[in-house]
Amino acid sequence: MSHSQNITVFLPICSAEQLPLQNELSSVLQSAGMTIETADESTLNNSGLKLIGQQLALSNCSVHILFSHYLPLVEGDAAMSIAKFQFYEAKKYLALNPDFKMFIWLPPSVNQSNIDAKQNDFINEVKNNISKNMVFSNESSTIQLVDDIRSMMEVKETVQFNLNATDVFLISNQLDESEASEIMDMLSDIVKIETLNIIQDGDIDYSELCKQQIPQSKLAVVYYKNSSDWAIPFAQQVWKKIGGASSSIPILLIGDEDPNADFPKKFVAPKVISMIVAGELIPLEIKVQYDKVVE
Numbered sequence: 001m002s003h004s005q006n007i008t009v010f011l012p013i014c015s016a017e018q019l020p021l022q023n024e025l026s027s028v029l030q031s032a033g034m035t036i037e038t039a040d041e042s043t044l045n046n047s048g049l050k051l052i053g054q055q056l057a058l059s060n061c062s063v064h065i066l067f068s069h070y071l072p073l074v075e076g077d078a079a080m081s082i083a084k085f086q087f088y089e090a091k092k093y094l095a096l097n098p099d100f101k102m103f104i105w106l107p108p109s110v111n112q113s114n115i116d117a118k119q120n121d122f123i124n125e126v127k128n129n130i131s132k133n134m135v136f137s138n139e140s141s142t143i144q145l146v147d148d149i150r151s152m153m154e155v156k157e158t159v160q161f162n163l164n165a166t167d168v169f170l171i172s173n174q175l176d177e178s179e180a181s182e183i184m185d186m187l188s189d190i191v192k193i194e195t196l197n198i199i200q201d202g203d204i205d206y207s208e209l210c211k212q213q214i215p216q217s218k219l220a221v222v223y224y225k226n227s228s229d230w231a232i233p234f235a236q237q238v239w240k241k242i243g244g245a246s247s248s249i250p251i252l253l254i255g256d257e258d259p260n261a262d263f264p265k266k267f268v269a270p271k272v273i274s275m276i277v278a279g280e281l282i283p284l285e286i287k288v289q290y291d292k293v294v295e
Contacts, residue, residue, distance in 0.1 A: 007153050010059035011038040012052075012086035018067050021107065021142075025063065028146045052086055056093040061101040061153055064090070066126065068110055070119040084122050094133055102134045103149055109140070161209050167191040168290055169217035171210065171234075173198045173227035179256070179279070180223055186283040191290055198234070207234075211241040214249050219290045225256040225279065232267050245270035252289050254282055 009029050014022045026036050037055040056062065070081045087104075094100045104126055115123070130136050135152065139145040168191050172180035177197055187193050194213065198206050214220045222238070224231035235253045242249065250271045255263065256279040266274040277285055 007033070007061070007150070008035040008037055008059045009149070010055050010062040010090070011036055012062065012064055012090075013039050013082055014065065015067070015069065015072055015083075017069060018065050021109075022065060024142050025065070025105075025146070028142050029063075029149075032146050032150055034146075034150075052089050053093070056090060056100075060099070061103060061149065062086075062090045063103045063105060063149070064126075066104065066106040066110065066119075066123050068115045068119060070116045070122070081119070081122070087126065098133065100133065101152065103145075104130075104134065104136045105145060106136070106138055107140065108138055158208065159205060161212050163213050163216050164194055165192075165216045166194040166213075167218050167294075168193045168286060169210075169213055169220045170195045170223060170286075171198065171221065171238075172196070172223045173230050174200060175227040175230075176223065176225045179225050183223065183283050183286070187286060190287060198230070207237050207241050210238045214238070214242050214247075214251075217249060219252060219286075219293050220249055221252045221254060221286055221289075223254055223282065224260075226259070228255060228260050228263050228265075231255065232265055235267050235272070236269075239267075239269060239272060247271050250289075250293060252286065254285060256282065 011022060011026060011029075026038070029036060037059045039051060039055065064083065064087050066083075070083075072082050073080065087102075090100075090102050094102055106123065127136060135148075137145055137148065139148065168187060170180060170184060170187075170193055172195070174197055180195065180197065184193055184195050194217065196206070196209065196213070210220070220238070220242075222231055222235045231253065235251060239247070239251055250273060253267050253272060253274045255276040257276050258279060260276050263276060266276075268274060273289055275285070
């Protein structure tokens with residue numbers, strides 16, 4: 001597991017039932033290079049609970065372990081467990097700090113048949129209200145959970161690609177390189193076209209390149225002939241990257257009916273045109289869809 005620098009994790013106060021697993025989690029987090037913010041049961045009073053907000057402010061994320069029992073309770077409020085209180089405090093902090101993340105962990109080892117009624121209601125409330133920057137996990141391995149946390153928390157530097165404003169941005173897989181080149185040749189005298197050939201195991205972040213180039217285009221085209229298994233997942237990924245239904249640039253996902261005549265899958269979503277046509281008609285269909293965009 002690679003080490004993560006400058007990531008601080010808030011671990012809520014827990015009951016004796018949770019302590020062995022939380023200690024294990026804390027150890028793995030620290031082995032991964034993360035810093036821990038937590039407190040002990042001496043904080044279980046109304047004045048001490050104010051420290052939780054201070055600890056959250058020092059942290060980049062929180063990890064909440066869900067267990068079977070609702071105790072211990074916040075002093076002076078028998079209706080709320082300390083776990084629930086800290087979860088709500090983290091949600092309040094998240095609402096004001098969009099870079100913060102909450103990880104909620106329900107280990108498979110938890111005895112599902114022995115959950116307190118109130119705790120069961122709390123778990124269902126959590127599961128049914130997962131929102132942006134909240135991650136729910138049933139991961140059985142503490143090491144894998146921490147690896148997932150590390151991956152989601154690490155900020156990767158975005159590469160800025162050299163872009164050109166264009167009419168059509170044609171994206172294809174290396175398996176279809178020659179056919180894509182023919183399509184480009186047929187269209188290049190009619191519209192301005194930029195092409196991207198996806199190379200398997202290439203070092204380029206192709207989805208990020210597409211995210212940057214598509215807004216510089218009037219129509220994005222994902223073309224496939226021999227690469228249908230690649231085309232649909234990639235189109236879905238790119239569609240999400242550029243904003244999904246809120247994107248102003250349409251995506252044409254177009255396949256050659258040879259050998260895809262019986263290919264059953266299509267990507268149906270707002271701002272996506274999905275079709276399979278005869279190979280010789282593909283340049284014409286791209287031009288038709290482009291004309292619809294610019295008319």
